[in-house]
Amino acid sequence: MEWMGLGLLVMVAMGIVFTGLPALLVLLTVSVCGAAIGVASGTIPFALLSALPGRLINLFENDLLQALPLYVLMGVLLDRMPIADALYRAGLAILPRGPAAAPVSGMMLGALIGPMSGSVGASVLAMTRIVAPRLSASGIPAPTRFAVVAVASTLGVVIPPSLVLILLGDAMLSAHTMAVTASGRADRVINTQDVFHGALVPAAIMLVFCLLVAWRAGRNIQIESSSQQKTTLTGAQAILAGISVLSLVTLLGGIAAGQFYAVEAAAMGATVLLVTGIVFGHLRLKALDEILRDTMAVTGALFALLLAATTLTLVLRTFGTDRLIGNWITSIPGNDIVVMTVVLAAIGICAFVLDAFEIIFVVIPIVVPPLLVRVADARWVAVLILLTLQISFLLPPLGYALMMVRGNFKENISFSALARAFSPFLLAQWVVLAIVLCAPQLVHIGEKAADTSRTPLVPLSDQEINRRFEQMMPKLPEPD
C-alpha cells in the first residue's frame, strides 16, 4: 500500500489546482479519505490514528513556531507604518539619478523589509503599496514593475531571519535528527541558526545579482524626463530609515553572533515597531484592533496548513510511503550533487502546484530524512532547498508572490511580456542555485570544524538504516 500514499499526494496537488479550495481543506479531506481507506482495508489499525493528537500538541509546544505570529505582526505593522516609504525614498536619495534608480531602490527595499516582515505576503503588500505606484510614476513599464515587485518581495526568503527560513530550519532539525539516528553518524543536528549562517553568503550573491538585473532592466528603459516624478526625502524620513536599517543590522548581527534566538529577535522587532507606532500616533485602539485581527487571520492560515500537513504526513507514514520514497532516494546513482539535483528537481516540480509553505510542511518531512542519510551535509541541503523555495514563490500557476502581485496589479499584462521581464531574474536565481550546488563550501564559511559531518566508523547497511527509520515511525498504541 506504499503506492497509496503517492496517490494521496497526487490527489492533494490535483485538489489544490482544480477545486480552488483552501489547501487546508484539501489536505484534511485527502488525509481523512486516505485514513478511511487504510482502516477499511485493514492496512492502518485505527488505533494508530490516535498518535495524531500528540503530534498536534507537539506543534503547540514548539518554541520556534512562536515566531509565526511575531513575524506576521511585524509584516502587518510595516504595512501600516511609513517605514517602507522612508526606506524607498532614502534608497532613491543615495542612488545616482537615472531610470535605473527606481527599480534598484525597489529591490533594495525588498531586501530590507523582507527579513523584518518575515513573510512574502507581507512584503508583497508593502511593495505593491509603496514601490509599484512610484515605479509607475517614474515611467517604468508594467511588466518590469510586476517583475521588480514580485522578485523583491521574495528576497526576504533567503535573507535571514525570514519566516520561511525559520520554518525550514525547524523541518530540517526534525529531518536531520532522524537521518543522524538512522545513519549512525556523529553529527551535531542542524538548527535554525545553522541555516541562517549557511544562507548568508548565497543570499548576498543573490542580492547582488538581483540588483544588477534591476539596474540593467531600468537602464534599458527610455524614459522622458517629464515623466520622472521627483521623490523627496524629508529629515524625519531619513531618521526613520536610518533607525530601521540600524535595527535590521542589530537584529541580523545579534542572531549571527548568537546573542539571541530568532524568536527573540522577532519579538524585539515586533516590540520596537509596536512602541514606535504608539509613540508616533500611528497605532490608536481601532488601528491596533485591525492589525491584531489581520495578524491572527494570517497566522491561523499558516498554522492550519501545518496542522493539516502533520495529519497527512502521519497517514503517508502509516501507508509506508516515506519508506518507498526513501528507497528511491537511496538508490539514485551518482554523487551528492547528482542526488541533490534530482531531489531539487522533484521539489521544483512540486513547486508548480504547491506553495513554499506546503512544500515545507508536506514534502520536506518525507523527502529530506532519507536525503540526509545519503547526503551528509545538512547545511548545504537546507540552503539549496531554501533557494529552490524562493524560486517556487515565482513559478506559475501557484507561485505565491506571483499570485499576490497579480491580484494587486490592475493591469492586464500578456504572458510573453511577463516572461521577458521575469526571465533575467529567474536566470539569476538559477545561476545562484547552480553556484551553491557546485560549491558547497559557500554555506560553510565561518563554520566550526566540530560542526561538520562525520561518517560512522562502521558503515551501516541499507537494511540497518531502514530498521532505524522504522523505529522512529509513530508507535502503534498497545491494545487494551
Added chain:
Amino acid sequence: MLVYGMGPFQRLLQIIDSTAARAVWLAQWLALPIVALLFLQWPLRDLFKSFSREANDLGQVLFAVYITVAVTAATRAGTHLAADVIAKRYGRKTRRLLFRLGIAFGALPWALLILTAGAGIVIPSASGLERFPDTFNPGYFIIKLALWILAVLMLMQAALNLIRPDVKDSE
C-alpha cells in the same frame, strides 16, 4: 454579524456564530502579551538571570490558546491559502458545493477525530491540572486543553459553513 430568521435553529446558529466571533476577537489580543513575554526572555535570561523560564512557559500557554483560535479566525476571514487560477471560472453554485464537500469530508471528521482521539490526553491532563514537566510551573494542561478548543471551534465553524445560507465563494 449575520442576521438569521427568528426560528430556534437559526437562533442557535446565530449564537454559535457570535460565540466564535467573540472568541476570535478576545484571542487576538493575546498577541500583545505573547510579544512582550518572548521579548522579555532575552533580558530576563541574560541580564536578570531569573524568571526567563516562567516567561517562556507562560508564553507557551498563551501561544497554544492563540494559535488554536487563530485557525478559526483564518476560516472566518477567508485567509487560508488557496489557488483559484482554474476554479475562478467555476460558477458560484459549484464552488459552494465544493466548499461544503471539503467541510463535510475534511474539516468535520478531522475535528471529530481530534475530539475523540484526544480525550485520552486532554482529560487526564486537565483533571490533574498538569504542570510543565521541566519547570513544574502550573498551566501545562492548558496547552493540551487547547487541542479541544481547536476541535470545538472548528466544529462550530464547520457547522456554520455547512448550514448557513450565505457562504461567500472566497471562503
